[in-house]
Amino acid sequence: MPPQLAPNLYRVLLRAAKQFHQYESEHRSLYAAVRSGSLLPYHGIREDWKREQSLRSLVDGMSPHETLAWRDVVTAVRDKFTAADSKLPVSERLDRAFTTLRLLGQHNDMVHAHIANGMFAPKRRDGLPMDVLFKVGDVVRVEGIGRGVVCSWNVPRLKYRKCTPKYTILAHIRPRPKDDESDEDTAADHDFDDRWRMYHVDETRIKLSRKASPVKNPSLLCYFDGFEHGRHVPCRSLVARFPDDVAPPPHARPVIPSILDLQNADEDALVLYVQSPDATVAHIARTVLDAKWMDEAGPGAKRDLERAMEMYAGGNKPAGRKQMKAIVKAHPTYVSALEILAITTLDDGNAEDALDLFQRVVDLKPLHLRGLSGLATSAAKLRQWDVAHASAAKLIRLDPTSSIAKRVLAKVDDALYYLF
Secondary structure: OOOOHHHHHHHHHHHHHHHHHHHHHOOOOHHHHHHOOOOOOOOOHHHHHHHHHHHHOOOOOOEOOEOOOHHHHHHHHHHHHOOOOOOOOHHHHHHHHHHHHHHHHHHHHHHHHHHHOOOOOOOOOOOOOOOOOOOOOOEEEEOOOEEEEEEEEEOOOEOOEOOOOEEEEEEOOOOOOOOOOOOOOOHHHHHHHOOOOEEEEEHHHEEEOOOOOOOOOOOHHHHEEEEEOOEEEEOHHHHHHOHHHOOOOOOOOOOOOOHHHHHHOOHHHHHHHHOOOOHHHHHHHHHHHHHHHHOOOOHHHHHHHHHHHHHHHOOOHHHHHHHHHHHHHHOOOOHHHHHHHHHHHHHOOOHHHHHHHHHHHHHHOOOOHHHHHHHHHHHHHOOOHHHHHHHHHHHHHHOOOOHHHHHHHHHHHHHHHOOO
16 A cells, blocks of 8 residues: 555545535535525435435534534544544545545535536525515415415526516425325325425416415425414525525614613513523523513412422422422413423323423413423424424524534434435
8 A cells, every 4th residue: 555545535535525514514515405495306316315414424413403613524534534543444444535535526516516506596686677576485375286385486587578487386285194004095195295396387376375374295394494473484595595585583672681671671572682692691581581481370389380390309200290280270371380291291201292281382482492492302202393393493593502403403304304
C-alpha cells in the first residue's frame, strides 16, 4: 500500500464531507427538496433518500432537525476511519472510507444539480406579471376533484400567450378503515394508492373551501406541520421556498420586561413572552404561566393535587392516580391536574389514554410545552404519525432546543421514508 494513500484518502473524504455539511447547514438536501414541493417523488427516491439518511447517520445526532458543528463532523470521520484504537483492520477501514467517499460524491453531485435547476431558490410574489390568489397551505375546492390543499404555485411566462397561475394540489382522500381485513379493493384503497398524486390545475378551477377543516392524506406529513387557524402550516422547507405565503409569527413585545413585569403580566401577555427570542424571558414566562395554571382551580384543588402527587411519588400509585382522577372530574378544565394525570398514565404504559389526556391539555392551552411533549411522545408510541408530527413540529417552533421534539421528528422521518 502506498504510504500516502490513507492520508490522501482522509483529506479527500473530509473535503466531500465538508460539502455535504455545508448543504445540510443550508437545508439543501433531498429531504428539503421533496418537502418543499420542488422535487416530486420519483422512481428510485427511496434509494436516494436512504443514502442521504445513511450519510447523516455517520455522525451521531445529525438529522434534518439537528445540524452539528463542522468540528463534530471532523471528529466523527476521524474516529470512524482513522482511529488507531479501532478494532477493524486497516484494509476494512479503507474499504469503508472509499465506499463512503463514493456515496458522498454521488449525493453532492445530485444536490448540486438540484441547486443548478433552482429547486432551492425562493419564489417571491413581488414582480409577478399577475396576482396569485391562493397561498401554500390554503384549503381549497377544485372543480372535478374536490377538497385539497395548495402545496405550491407557478406563474407560466409565455411570450405570445396570456397565462393564469397554476397550482399543485394534494387532494383529500378517504382513510383506510383500521379494522378492515378483507382482501377486496375498496375506494379507500385506491385513494391510498394515489396518496402521492399531485394535481396541477389552473386558478380558474379553484376556490377557497367553505369548510375550514384539515385535509386528510398520509402524504401531508411530507409538506405540512399541522393545521392552525383554518390553514395547513407549511413545513420549514415550504416556508423557505414560498416565504411570502407565510404570515410572520407573533413576536413578544419589543421592550424587554423586568421580572416584576412578568410576574404581574396577564396570560395573553405571557403567551407572547413564551415565544420571545430571549431565552431568559421565555423561561421566566413559562415558569410564571405554570404557576398561574396551577392556581386556576383555586387553593383547595391545588392542595389536593399536591397531595395526590406526593402519594404517587411516595409509591402509593393507585391512591395517587385515584385522587388525580377525582380532581379532574371535579375540575375538567384544570390543566395542571390533566397534565399530571396524563404523565402518570403514560408512565404506567397506557399511551392511548395518555394521548387523550395530553390532547385535552393542548386543546385548553395550545402553547403548553409539556402538554405538546407528552402528546408527541404518546402519539409516536402509538404510531399516530400525523399527531406526533404536528405536535412535535409546533413544539420545536416554540422551543428549538427541545430534545423530545427532535427525537419524535426523527421517528416521523423514518416513518415518512416508508410512505414512498
